[in-house]
Amino acid sequence: MTTRRDLVSKIALGSVVAAGALRAAPARADSAGENRLDRIRRTGKMRTAAVVGAEPFFHKDIMGGGWSGACVSMAQDLAKSLGVACEIVDAQWGGAVMDLQSDKIDVMFALSPTPQRGLVVQFSNLMIDNTFTAIVRNGLEVSKWEDLNRPEVRVAFDVGSSHDIFVNRALPKCTKVAVQSPTDTIMALQTGRADCVVQVIAIAAVMHARAPNVGTLIVPQPMIGQPTCVGVPVESDPRWLTYINNWLLYSRSEGIIRQWMFEAMTSQGVKIESLPPGLSF
Incomplete structure (x- = not known):
């Protein structure tokens, strides 16, 4: 039976192919002489990466080796819409680009x-x-970002991530504690190496749910949003990126992205009702 979601995927793919047919200039080819979308469909696999310790986006079963998480659900659904397998490799945020x-x-x-x-x-x-x-240690009073922008405040973040970029831009006066992964930032806070951890809410909520006594989860003012997107290699043919944007538009409009995020957060012990007010995915 053809579902509405299957029908939308077929229409989106058809519109991408049709748009490509109207282009007079040939796309930049890879070594096989194909654009990426055609190669993915021919080989029957879509390659993506996942980051260990980056829940709720990615979660690796240490015993079984399998992956789960919000972004794994997204990747698998995108691959399914193309009728191909989803192949996942290990990565780090800093190496993803x-x-x-x-x-x-x-x-x-x-x-x-x-x-x-x-x-x-x-x-x-x-x-x-x-x-x-x-996430600030107990006893540290923080209501705005400027409260953390002091040399005596040690701020932990994972290198190569958006947290790294944000801390260096918004908190230049703090004492920076750069570590390898989001999990390492919480360990730095637990062991007294840091006074504070800066993370986006999706990751921070999971880290705090695992160690609620380590400190207080807050949204310092002013509230600063962090757009999170899907990255693809640069190529002149727009069809792969266009297809992903069509898939995203449908998935967001149907509330499916939000559902995957909440399911992944809940699986990691986060109580959705406990999230700070005013947040929206």
């Missing part, structure tokens, strides 16, 4: 756009609208 550049993967979910990244990879329309938050 290089993985796209080197043709190791076809798509990377939950990648935040910056002008510098935009020079070497392409970004989709909005995937989710995240918000920067802070």
Whole structure:
């Protein structure tokens, strides 16, 4: 039986192919002489990456080796809409752009756009609208970002991430504690190496749910949003990026992206009703 979602995917794919047929100039080909969308459909696989310790976006079963999480659900659904398999490799946030550049993967979910990244990879329309938050140690009074922008405040963040970029831009006077992963930031707070952890709300909510006594989860003022998108390699043929944008438009309008986010957060112990007010994915 053809579902409404299947029908929309077929229409989206058909419109992408038709748009490509109207182009007079040939697309830049890869080594096989194909554009990326055609190659994915011919090989029957779509390659993406996932980051260990980046729940709720990605979660790796240490025993079984399998992946789950909001972005894994997204990747699997995107691949399903194309009728191909979803192949997932391990990555780090800091290396995701290089993985796209080197043709190791076809798509990377939950990648935040910056002008510098935009020079070497392409970004989709909005995937989710995240918000920067802070987990502060007990006893540290914080209501606005400027309260953290002091040399005596040690702020932990994971290198190569949007948190890294934000801390260096918005909190230049703080003492920076750069670590490898989001999980390491909480360990820095627990062991007294840091006074505060800066993360987007989706990740911070999971980290705080795992260790609620480590500190207080707050949204310092002013509230600063973090657009989160899908990254793809640069190529002249727009069909792969156009297809992803069509898929995103449908998935967001139907509330499916939000559903995947909430399901993944709940699976990691987050109580959705406990999230700070005023947030929207």
